[in-house]
Amino acid sequence: xxxxxxxxxxxxxxxxxxxxxxxxxxxxxxxxxxxxxxxxxxxxxxxxxxxxxxxxxxxxxxxxxxxxxxxxxxxxxxxxxxxxxxxxxxxxxxxxxxxxxxxxxxxxxxxxxxxxxxxxxxxxxxxxxxxxxxxxxxxxxxxxxxxxxxxxxxxxxxxxxxxxxxxxxxxxxxxxxxxxxxxx
Amino acid sequence: xxxxxxxxxxxxxxxxxxxxxxxxxxxxxxxxxxxxxxxxxxxxxxxxxxxxxxxxxxxxxxxxxxxxxxxxxxxxxxxxxxxxxxxxxxxxxx
Ligand SMILES: [Zn+2]
Numbered sequence: 285x286x287x288x289x290x291x292x293x294x295x296x297x298x299x300x301x302x303x304x305x306x307x308x309x310x311x312x313x314x315x316x317x318x319x320x321x322x323x324x325x326x327x328x329x330x331x332x333x334x335x336x337x338x339x340x341x342x343x344x345x346x347x348x349x350x351x352x353x354x355x356x357x358x359x360x361x362x363x364x365x366x367x368x369x370x371x372x373x374x375x376x377x378x379x380x381x382x383x384x385x386x387x388x389x390x391x392x393x394x395x396x397x398x399x400x401x402x403x404x405x406x407x408x409x410x411x412x413x414x415x416x417x418x419x420x421x422x423x424x425x426x427x428x429x430x431x432x433x434x435x436x437x438x439x440x441x442x443x444x445x446x447x448x449x450x451x452x453x454x455x456x457x458x459x460x461x462x463x464x465x466x467x468x
Numbered sequence: 469x470x471x472x473x474x475x476x477x478x479x480x481x482x483x484x485x486x487x488x489x490x491x492x493x494x495x496x497x498x499x500x501x502x503x504x505x506x507x508x509x510x511x512x513x514x515x516x517x518x519x520x521x522x523x524x525x526x527x528x529x530x531x532x533x534x535x536x537x538x539x540x541x542x543x544x545x546x547x548x549x550x551x552x553x554x555x556x557x558x559x560x561x562x
Contacts, residue, residue: 412483427530
């Protein structure tokens with residue numbers, strides 16, 4: 285069993301956030317894991333591995349201190365505090381499983397939180413999704429394009445009446461993504 | 469720009485997708501019974517209809533899944549979207 289006390293060394297993200305009156309980008313200090321299940325009954329395997337029903341298509345669900353994000357059939361992203369994710373990985377223990385894989389991917393990704401009344405306008409310039417309130421509700425998720433890279437985007441609960449999005453990109457594209465969002 | 473209704477993600481912009489060419493191309497076999505002509509046809513020859521065309525699309529920037537699209541090559545109108553392994557009758561989309 286991996287020892288949850290031994291946490292992987294993380295390189296600091298090369299990206300930088302910013303704060304303005306109508307837009308703020310913050311690098312989020314969370315751990316990320318991915319769960320992939322092959323075969324026809326992926327949702328059934330998800331339930332037996334996690335003890336919970338999987339999130340519906342294009343949605344995320346919060347269970348205790350972890351957020352399970354739907355990415356594709358048989359593919360989920362798990363976000364949470366570093367210790368919670370490490371504990372979940374240790375407890376799910378799929379190392380000998382031939383049809384399921386759970387992997388810590390924190391070192392390969394950067395998570396941002398984009399907040400503010402301008403957040404949708406800025407995203408609309410670089411992403412083809414319709415992120416307005418009616419078509420992208422709180423806890424809706426999507427994998428899509430952000431400029432020349434791809435991202436996972438999830439809508440978090442609004443903050444002071446302004447929308448808030450979690451955006452996860454490859455770490456090698458994080459500085460680019462932050463520049464694109466800063467440029468507006 | 470096409471709006472393509474991914475069977476998993478819903479309607480998404482064409483720039484998230486890649487077209488994988490004609491659907492339902494069957495590999496001839498068994499391999500030692502396939503003639504050169506059948507093999508060349510499988511590898512190189514494709515229909516190029518003016519009108520409804522069945523093609524495979526990949527939701528590359530989204531869920532990463534392949535699926536089938538029936539699209540009119542003149543109007544670009546998409547008349548049917550169905551999953552891999554499924555078939556629809558000729559003209560069923562229109
Ligand atoms: Zn999709």
